Amino acid sequence: MAVKCDNCPLRELEIFVPFTTEEARFMKGFKIGELTVDAQTPLLIEGSNAPQLYTVLAGQGVRFKTLEDGRRQVVNFVFPGDFIGLQAGVMGEMGHSITSATEMTLCVFDRAEIWSLFKSHPDRAFDLTWLAASEEMFLGESLATIGQRSALEAVAWTLQRLFQRGEALGLTTANEMPLPFRQQDLADALGLSLVHTNKTLAKLKDRGMVLWQDGVLGILDRTGLSDVAGIPMEALRPRPLI
Amino acid sequence: MAVKCDNCPLRELEIFVPFTTEEARFMKGFKIGELTVDAQTPLLIEGSNAPQLYTVLAGQGVRFKTLEDGRRQVVNFVFPGDFIGLQAGVMGEMGHSITSATEMTLCVFDRAEIWSLFKSHPDRAFDLTWLAASEEMFLGESLATIGQRSALEAVAWTLQRLFQRGEALGLTTANEMPLPFRQQDLADALGLSLVHTNKTLAKLKDRGMVLWQDGVLGILDRTGLSDVAGIPMEALRPRPLI
DNA sequence: CGAATGCTTGATGTTCTTCAAAGGTTGTGG
DNA sequence: CCACAACCTTTGAAGAACATCAAGCATTCG
Known part of the structure; x- marks a missing residue:
């Protein structure tokens, strides 16, 4: 398995705020592996409590909810750099499922370590909250789109x-x-x-x-x-x- | 101004997880005042960077987004116990506006203190992330409702x-x-x-x-x-x- | 080659929108 | 205290946006 945190290709992109060296070191410890899955593979299931969190390194996927009678709502599309599994990580339950649309490569983190992240790395914890708030903002825009446009x-x-x-x-x-x-x-x-x-x-x-x-x-x-x-x-x- | 953290009426409710005494002490310091507004008063404005965060103590309100051409999407309804302004608190910009629907009483916090919360109170920071993830989950359900039902x-x-x-x-x-x-x-x-x-x-x-x-x-x-x-x-x- | 999957197009219905107007309640100024 | 405006709710009628049904076409795959 390639431990690529140091030369993670995503870090080169301007869209992502740079790591400090200390942050990079911590993330390397936080990471427990790398996962590659085929297209159309379920990654996380709505209602379940996943033991693992992921950052998407490559590939695309779909976040969706399924209603009792089978109707499906796609909540968002998943791209590289997306952090997935946060809901399970903090609330113990996913509000939606995630399935890969292409072959995907994911950085795998241990859900149990998330608490140590909050205790010892407030800056990373803040980033996590930032991401959650950002996703909330995006869903608000989606709501406005579906509802009004x-x-x-x-x-x-x-x-x-x-x-x-x-x-x-x-x-x-x-x-x-x-x-x-x-x-x-x-x-x-x-x-x-x-x-x-x-x-x-x-x-x-x-x-x-x-x-x-x-x-x-x-x-x-x-x-x-x-x-x-x-x-x-x-x-x-x-x-x-x- | 009544400093009511200790005997905050909301704390009695089963829906809210109890404070530890240490948490209660910190919250008392985090709180900078109490605000009462009339019905139909704008509290937070989409796109702005509010200097303050609130917890609703009493009253109801509405979260909404406004499209360029005036169409309005209500994102959620606001009830006592809701923490509002988190998006401005972590991202520096609100994704929606909030207006009171009734007279409201709010607990006021200093946005600048949010970082100290992350540094010195990881349990509270975790709660903040929990709330953001919870709101994200709710918006996902709303999306499914508007889109599919x-x-x-x-x-x-x-x-x-x-x-x-x-x-x-x-x-x-x-x-x-x-x-x-x-x-x-x-x-x-x-x-x-x-x-x-x-x-x-x-x-x-x-x-x-x-x-x-x-x-x-x-x-x-x-x-x-x-x-x-x-x-x-x-x-x-x-x-x-x- | 047949089966499965996804895209495309036409015809027909239904849900929901828009337009219009009236009734009830509240608040305000004369 | 009445008159009038403002606001919200309610109802009917007509029209538009979108759903459903049905079928054909292309591509891929075993």
Whole structure:
């Protein structure tokens, strides 16, 4: 197993605030291994109390909740740098499930160590709270999108957000990035039917704004998309990396 | 100003995990005052960086986001025991606004002290993270409700959740609790129009499940409501009080 | 080659929105 | 103390956005 904390590729990215050397040393101890899983592998299950926490090193996944009758709500998409399992880590229960969409590589941490993190590394504990608050903020925006925006606006909003994350993570080349999800995933994220999502995507494509084919998302008209999405196309703010 | 930490009425409630005496002493120092505001007073503004954090001692309020064009999404309702301003506290910016719906009394904390909390009181810091994760979990459920449930299910779900909170906080008498919001607030919480929300409420009323009139919510058929809501009517789990 | 999966498109329904208006309550100024 | 405005709730009617149903097409995989 490659212990890569020191030369973790994610640390190079501007989106992540730099570690101090002391922090890096602690994180190396906090880490207990590395995990690689295939696409479509369940990582965490809603309602369960996972013994492990992860930071995504590579690959994409999906966070989702399942209702009693099988309806599915995609809560967010998972990208490199995301810390997953925090809810189980602090509350003892996950509020949603996470499944890989591609092959994924994860940094594995011991859930039992989280308390020692709070006791001996207040700066890292603060970062953890920062991440939780950040996720809360994002879910608030998602709520506003699903609740208030039309299907066209919502799809534009989501694709733009995904692209912004892709850019921050260096996944883009020119105006394209890999987007290894199904239209059904997007539909479940927006509370729309697959059919209507498909037709809405077609509308954005007809307008020459985006093109999402074969797992690749292309942004053809940034300002046009931004107008429909109702948010500016700007860089994401730096965030801590756990 | 009454320094009431020691005999804070909220501490009596089972929903809140008890303070240790040491924690209580620290909280007393963390607290810098008490604030009472009228109904319909803005407490925190989206995008701003509030210098103060609050714990709600009494009264109700509304968390909401406003879109560029004025559409409003109610993110959650605010009840006694809620800690507000955490996003500004850790990220330096609020993701939503908060306005009082009734007269409210708030415990005021100094935002600058939050860092000392992390350094010297890891247990309290952990509680803060717990709260953030808990809010994240709730927003995930809300997302699933807005995205997947029908109007009838969504209204039932929301009223049940509100009543569960009311019970945990001792606001209920028999099957009633004060619910000082407008139908428009509920509509904005669910992404529905006011008209449709009204008609949906009438439907639940016709079925003899709930009655919401003159600021009082009555639950007439708990099991029936629970069935429509799609979640069990059970007590909320204990949570930390900050 | 057949089966499975995901994308696409047309036709038909239903949920929900918008528009419009009226009734009840509260507060305020004349 | 009445008149009037402001606010919230309620109800009916018409229209739009989105869901459901159904089927065809392409690609992948065993």
